[in-house]
Amino acid sequence: MKNSFVFAVQGEGRGHLTQAIATYELLTAKGHEIKAVLIGSSKRREIPAFVKERIKAPIITYSSPNFVTDKNNKSIRLGKTILYNLVKWKLYRKSVQIIKNTLEDFKPDVVLNFYEPLIGLASFNKPIHQNIISIAHQFIYLHPEFQFPEGGNRSDKAAIKQYTKLTSKGSSKLIALSFYPLQQNIYKNIIISPPLLRKEVQEQEPHNGNHLLVYVLNSGYMQDIINWNKKYPFVELHCFTDSATVKGKWQYNDSLCFHSLDDKKFLRYMSASRGLVTTAGFESVCEAMYLNKPVLMVPVQGHFEQWCNSRDGAKAGAGIYSDAFTIDALLNYLPHHQPKNDFAKWTLQSEKILLHAISELLHQPEEETPSLLQQLPQLLQGSQQTLGTA
Secondary structure: OOOEEEEEEEOOOOHHHHHHHHHHHHHHHOOOEEEEEEEEEEOOEOOOHHHHHHOOOOEEEEEOOOOOEOOOOOOEOHHHHHHHHHHOHHHHHHHHHHHHHHHHHHOOOEEEEEOOHHHHHHOOOOOOOOOEEEEEHHHHHHOOOOOOOOOOOHHHHHHHHHHHHHHOOOOOEEEEEOOOOOOOOEEOOEEEEOOOOOHHHHHOOOOOOOEEEEEOOOHHHHHHHHHHHHHOOOOEEEEEEOOOOOOOEEEOOOOEEEEEOOHHHHHHHHHOOOOEEEOOOHHHHHHHHHOOOOEEEOOOOOOHHHHHHHHHHHHOOOEEEOOOOOHHHHHHHHHHOOOOOOHHHHHOOHHHHHHHHHHHHOOOOOOOOOOHHHHHHHHHHHHHHHOOOO
16 A cells, blocks of 8 residues: 655764664655655755755755854754753744644555654654654664663763653654664664665775775864874874865865765765764664674764764764764774675664654555565564674
């Protein structure tokens, strides 16, 4: 049976956007219809052009809560973030109305929420739709089998869990994207799933070129990359950023080039790289793991989620982490990296898990895998054994 969907996507970074693209491709290939895509945005970030190129559905934007950074657009200022978003409350109420109007106009069978907080906020008193599935890596924090990395601040843990609960308000199911399986595969309405990778990731033919690939969430870190390049000019770097000063491509010098965000171009450079340096976004790390590229994870200062990702990614075998762009540490690590060859097997289950969750929610039989409900625990248990060292 063919169904209709509306997506709601948090526009911060590229991870939630690429997850939405991967889901769009999966569902449209199965004959389903994506009626509209809601994307929460802010003045600080523009929606990358590749999103509009890849998703052939009406894209509706509105103002949504976002982080406030320091004057150099680097570290997160949590206190100012809370204050700023409280001041913007009236504006967000208008955004909530846009969301409600969109759902009323398109009447989708299912709403897929990629960590957009206003979906939860709109559902605070009662769900805005009877069938909402929320998808994000952050839902792993709500699962009892997940262990936060040692050294984390207790108040940060409590804050990220409460915020994550807010985004999932009104959702019937939560799909928690994870670096690795968890022993207890279903807890309440939380389903553990591999990352949702785009088909282009699987189509790459990875090889080791001469360059390192860099992705920075906040453009303020561009200067850190430039400073390191001055010390090590013999190392070729290609850096992707959302900075407005980079118009497509900016060749800083012979060994350093900056690029605007471009999903296909990014993957081409990743597949030919020696390794990845990233501000610890979940999606980029997973793409690198799939392509067997060692990763240096440098979380944005004050970004607790990325701090967790960097430690959890290292635990899963992605590479190493640092609190600064000491890219030479990655160069020293490269000869010692042990690829996680079974990670690709884990990712193959994401399609079945998502389709099953949708079918179960709508009480529909599954065309290709009618017994997946019985198979799911065994599938995840098998991956747990395969990735037992994760």
